[in-house]
Amino acid sequence: MAEIRKADGIVDWLDQRIAIRPLMKVLMTEYWIPKNINFLWAMGVVLVVLFTLLVVSGLFLLMYYKPDTKLAFDSVNYTIMQEVEYGWLWRHLHAVSASVCFLIIYIHMFVGIYYGSYKKGREMIWITGMLLFVLFSAEAFSGYMLPWGQMSYWAAAVITNLFSAIPVIGPDLVIWIRGNFIVSDATLTRFFMLHVVLLPVIIIAVIVMHFYTLRIPHVNNAYGEEIDFEKEAEKFKAGNKKESKVIPFWPMFLSKDFFVASFFLAILFYLTCYHYSFALDPINFDPADHLKTPPHIYPEWYFLWSYEVLRGFFFSADLGLIAFGIANVIFVLLPWLDRSNVVAPAHKRPAFMVWYWVLIADMIVLTIWGKLPPTGVNAYIGFVASILFLFLLLVALPVITKLEAKKNGQ
């Protein structure tokens, strides 16, 4: 054991016992971030803020929510919304944050793609990030079911039914997942467990992993420039702050993030109090009725693009399911689908730039048409957009990046 002397203050007391000073250095004051980053790099911290809000509001909701098909709807819409003091605030904050969380995840993800932050040495950051996306999707889906409204019920029925297309074991698998032949109380209680215990714990673990993966390759920057972090850090520590290309995480990087996060929270609170309905499907305020199908069943907005890939192959459910499966994992493989070693923002990579904006446009089309009824011309628009999505990632990206690599004599 280390020698313990009389401490000259609380920090010193802690330092002698848990080495708080070196810890703060490693995590905060000497964790180096490139100076050349813009507000889009604040999305990571915004996501941390959102996740914290979701956990805290979720804990408050958990105190009154009843995971029972007979009680769930009223426990949310009456007990929490009307009887509990500020229950409406926690409920709306939870629902709005969940929806906005996906918007920020998409921004975070597409900023990463734009600046090539998934490439060369940063693959683990990208993979853990995509794993978080999948976990957040499962978390959102299991949470969406809990109020036991009409859309909760029917979305759960449709999504769990997808597994029936798996060869041989499909139908039995669906019953196993639901715990019954239809979505029922058994389904609700197990999704409740997933939503409040298992998935959050895994998410927290993967968030820690995601942060850790940044440690060695460091954060990318707006020019895709390779920075010698040790050399630049020395410059900074020597007081040469102007010339140094890096800044410490605390206080410099976070001061910018606080400013971005504050304005972001102003928008979030505006939505929570004045425009909560954008995140809560009105149909979900009708209690679940397993005998009455709503006229249109669609997922929340952030799943619409992959839902449309599923529906896009309207002539074959199997093809749709395969395409849907690919769409959900394809982004994980992005570091290998991109065959070029160039780490640079898209506007410095002409062909990639075109590819990037076509992909964005295609995903917007998929998202919007994912909500529209899949009839008439809508079905064909969905089909073309789905094909284009697969083509862009599986064919176009490897080809244009291979050409780019050749041009660079790689």
Place this chain on the structure above:
Amino acid sequence: MKEFVALIVVVFVTGVIYWGVEPFAHSQMNPKVEPADYTFADLQPIDTAKGNIGNGKELVVANCIACHSINKEGLESPFAPEDALSAYGVVPPDLSSAGFIYETNFLANAIKNIAVATKQTHKFDGNHPMPAYDWMSDQEIADIVAYLVSIAPASMTNKEVFIDSCGRCHDVRYDKWQANGGLKTYLGAKVPDLSMMIRSRNMDYLHTFINDPQKRLAGTAMPRVGLTESAEIQVVKYMEEVGDSKKAERESLGWKMVLFMLVMGVIAYLWKRKVWHDAH
């Protein structure tokens, strides 16, 4: 400047997605319907303005109170609710405030032929529990309406209007209201609880639906109730009082939270300028 361009791009893309998923998709899924018509122009106009109150009262006493009560005038129901239920399958409504909640031309037509006025001819073919009074002259019907209007209260609370208009069929569990008119199963359809209707349907839907249910839900058993515009607004207000009871709290807290974050943002920006000062 570059950051500003990036912000505009992010806002633009988000805006396009929002527009497509919300207003655009909803406009495609919910076909437009005609706006609410509070004059009930499809019904035969009966001029109720020249009705004779005294004659109306005599007609009401002779024709209506065999089934209906008018508690306000001390005219009690001739039979207990249970007896009415077993005899007619429904408890006839009290008429004390009919002149307040119903539009007069609708009321006249309801007396004349209730199935036509309520757009329920697909449910009733001359067998509506309320017989048609089309053998009366228009003047006599106008007299009855004039009498009902003359005894109507000058004002009613939102809840009273709701109970009178909707509460015979619909429960409002969140306000502990149980419908007691025997109508919950009467028309062969499950009558929904209205506690959360203010959230599950938008305002435009509620107004056009209440004004004419067939317009939104062709073939529905729900009768056209024939409310005046102001009575209908009171009904929706009551639904909001129950289903969105924290609206005032939400709206008064909201701007304070937003303002707090904006002030925090400005302070954070000034701090950022300070710590970045010697880095540029």
